Amino acid sequence: MTCRMLLSALLPLALTACGKSESKADDMAGMDMSKEAGKPADKDAVVLSARQIADAGIETALPTVGGIAGAIELPGLIQGDPQGMQVVSATIGGRLVSLTRNLGQSVRQGDPMAIIESREAASLKAEVEAARARAGLAQSNLRREQRLFAERVSPEQDLIAARTAATEAGIALRLAQQQLGATGGGGGALNRIAMRSPISGQVIARPAVLGQTVDVNAELYRVANLKLVTVQISLPPADAGRVRPGLRVVVSAAGRKQDGRVTFVSPVLDENTRLVQLIAALSNAGGTWRVGEPVTAAIMLPSTGDRSVAVPSTAVQSVENRTVVFVRTATGFRALRVVTGRRNGDQVTITSGLAGTERVATTNSFTLKAELGKGGEMEM
Known part of the structure; x- marks a missing residue:
């Protein structure tokens, strides 16, 4: 009886204690969750x-x-391709009676660009005509001697002499024609010679004036084929050792950018600047670049590996x-x-x-x- 009464008295106390313990545990868990939720995120x-x-x-x-x-950036200058720029000069002294091209016009190789009137031209053309007449006469004599020799009328030595004379006359004619051709030839009248374009391209200079008397080798026109231009760059010797032909060069100026290739790295220093000259080729089929234009050139170095x-x-x-x-x-x-x-x-x-x-x-x-x-x- 006493034990039963004691258990009845202790049971409520145990339940109360358990309830307080669970409540405390719940509170602690809630605190931990709140603390986790409030934990700052990764600041990065x-x-x-x-x-x-x-x-x-x-x-x-x-x-x-x-x-x-890597890249080496340096200033550069657009220049015409040396193989694509030619001067049309007077091959004979005389007076300019015709200039057929103006600045910016296109020409084809062999087109007449100027006509010079000259006494020397008359002499050259007259020599060609005289040599042609002598060659014609020599051929006629050769045919006659061949016929006479076949008929046993003329001796063989006369045939040999006629053949030699015809050969010499032919050589003289070809020489006269070559001398006339070296001046340009053509031109119409006997005393006129035409100056022809040596390449196809565009007229970029015309120092000649119509009616002017010019000497031999005087510049009349300058013709350039600008489908290919070059970029001239001056490199410090320390950088030149890292550059070789074939490397890519990025050329830029005024909103334009285009790739080219290194074609030449000079093996010697410039006497005045003490720098190394570098040449890069750049396609210019669309006329993007102008000769004499300053640009920025970035030489793209190979990977270090x-x-x-x-x-x-x-x-x-x-x-x-x-x-x-x-x-x-x-x-x-x-x-x-x-x-x-x-x-x-x-x-x-x-x-x-x-x-x-x-x-x-x-x-x-x-x-x-x-x-x-x-x-x-x-x-x-």
Whole structure:
């Protein structure tokens, strides 16, 4: 009886204690959850959905591994291709009676461009006519002697003499024709000679004046085939050792950019500048470049072949005095601290912080920097 009464008295007390213990445990659990919920997020993370990334125009790419294809940027000057620029000069002294081309006009190889009236021209043409007449007479005598010899009327020595005279007359005619041809030939009248274009191209200079008396070798026109131009660049000797023919050259000026190729690296220094002359060939079929135009030339050096990591300069940002790149994660991006090295063109070497397998934000990474400063979550 006494034991039963004692159990009845203790049971309510035990239940009360258990209830207090469970309540306390629940309170502690609630505190832990509240503490977890209030835990600050990764301060270097930017939470973005795929749609938000696309809308922000953020693009990603893998870093370049294996060394930067460096560039040497130097001023250059557009020049005509030496093989594609010719001077039309007077091959004979006299008076200019016709100039058939103006600046900018196109010409074909062999087109007459000027006509010179000269006493020397008359003499050359007269010599051709006289040599032609002598050659004709010699051929006629040769045919007669051949016929007479066949009829046994003339001796063989007369035939040999006629054959020799015909040969000599033919040589004299060809010589006279070649002398006339060396001056350009043609021109119409007996005392006129035509000056012809040696190449096809465009007239870029015309110093001659109609009616002017010119001496032999006087410049009349300058013709250039500008479908191919060259870029002249002067290199410091230290850089010249890294450049060889065949390397790509990016030529730019006033919103234009085009690739060319190195064709010549001088083996000697210029006596005045002490620099090395470099020539690069550049296609100009569309007339994009003008002779004498200053340009910027970037000589693209070959890869170093090492395992260094490089990213575009647009991928590198400064956040709270740290240099970072934004690496793609499952939930968006994370600012990863890096150490940068040398910069070549639009590429920056990353000496520490990247393995080369991460996808990094290369376009509009400044947007991620701004979002990181606002708390790491982009507003919808």
